[in-house]
Amino acid sequence: MPKLRWLLVGTGDIAKKRVAPAIESEPRSELYAVMDVSEERANAFVKQHPARVFRNFEKAISDPSVDAVYIATPVFLHKKQSIRALRAEKHVLCEKPLALNIEEANEVVRVAAHSDKKFGVAYFRRFYPRYRMVQEMLEKGEFGQVVLVRMTYFSWFNPSENDPKYWRVIPEKSGGGPISDMGTHMIDVLVGLFDVPVSVYARVETLTHQYRVEDSASIIMKLKNGAHVVAAFNWNSKTWSHEFEIIGTEAKVKWHPYDGPKVIKTVGREISDIDIPNHENVHYPLIEDFVSSVLEGREPVVTAEEALKTTKVVDAIYQSANRGKEILL
Known part of the structure; x- marks a missing residue:
């Protein structure tokens, strides 16, 4: 069975310590690429977690080999990047909170509802x-x-x-x-x-x-x-x-x-x-559930609509x- 190929957007502490290791250890997943506006940060990241490097978000989500996108960027980027990735026909798992405010969150929910791709939010607890x-x-x-x-x-x-x-x-x-x-x-x-x-x-x-x-x-x-x-x-x-x-x-x-x-x-x-x-890596069950939702055709535990409640x-x-x-x- 082909693996779900992930693009990890953002290379901060959580991405480095939890998200990338969770993707790498999930047997149905592959850390295909990372994207960061800082070339220095991205290159340092892939020394620990080998993957292709993108510095431009649009180019990264346009890669046809990318199946799913994990958005691990500051909150003000969540709405824009989530919507762009969904419209690029990618499954999306976004860090919490869903967006900066209720207006932005409602917009993400509307786009996710009209997409045939899965959308989840990383409320891993x-x-x-x-x-x-x-x-x-x-x-x-x-x-x-x-x-x-x-x-x-x-x-x-x-x-x-x-x-x-x-x-x-x-x-x-x-x-x-x-x-x-x-x-x-x-x-x-x-x-x-x-x-x-x-x-x-x-x-x-x-x-x-x-x-x-x-x-x-x-x-x-x-x-x-x-x-x-x-x-x-x-x-x-x-x-x-x-x-x-x-x-x-x-x-x-x-x-x-x-x-x-x-x-x-x-x-x-x-x-x-x-x-x-x-779990020793608290992000692993989150990644595991999201991959299962994609492969099984069901919703992830925390959908956009569920995250909107918070x-x-x-x-x-x-x-x-x-x-x-x-x-x-």
């Missing part, structure tokens, strides 16, 4: 074994009534202007601060488990740093069953934490650290630590903060 564990607990009613979901992420992020990640603090390029960055991953998991919240109220501010994106966000949401969600995303604390907790009348589950190997499950007063490690929540968060009121979804 949906493939965590702990995610499936919680899904099964919800399906079996083990939580009882879910009454509260708590999401927290805080770290220190204050890049210098010559840092390759500086684009993350430019709102025109990133779409926002920690909400757009790690927040979208956590909101995607929330949406996957409970669907889109029915309301959002948020305070979003820059308390510590001098950049124009937020470094602090506090959010209260209400789920369809009435449960509350309390979330805080910060880039202004050197005391790192990353956790996710679901609390029900009968049981609760806590992921702390969020990406760690253990889950803390509490039923009544009985507490158990469950070993449930992720963008809608993020849009509501910023709306609420700007208008000082609750936003209904």
Whole structure:
């Protein structure tokens, strides 16, 4: 069976450490080419991950040997590159978030809906074994009534202007601060488990740093069953934490650290630590699922329409903060 030939657009840290190794180790895939506007970065990349090199995006997606495109570029390029690749008759797997804002995301969704190619978004935490564990607990009613979901992420992020990640603090390029960055991953998991919240109220501010994106966000949401969600995303604390907790009348589950190997499950007063490690390369199940969707003619786990749900929540968060009121979804 011929392999799915990938074009990897962007050669940053995630592409180097996770995406390229995942493609190379997926038995039905081939890392055919990489594209980066920097010849120096691209040449350094292919020394570790052998592939053809393109410096021009249009030329790269015009290559008839390319079957699928992984877009690993800054957020402001996602819409344009996704649409161009789809129109070039390529399957597309795009880094998260889907686009800079709701308007751009809707445009990608419209184009993807009219394409016969597959389109997915790299919300890879949906493939965590702990995610499936919680899904099964919800399906079996083990939580009882879910009454509260708590999401927290805080770290220190204050890049210098010559840092390759500086684009993350430019709102025109990133779409926002920690909400757009790690927040979208956590909101995607929330949406996957409970669907889109029915309301959002948020305070979003820059308390510590001098950049124009937020470094602090506090959010209260209400789920369809009435449960509350309390979330805080910060880039202004050197005391790192990353956790996710679901609390029900009968049981609760806590992921702390969020990406760690253990889950803390509490039923009544009985507490158990469950070993449930992720794949050694968290992007591998994402790539595996996308290749299967292409070969089997089904949709990937996170489609453009599914990723749009997270963008809608993020849009509501910023709306609420700007208008000082609750936003209904």
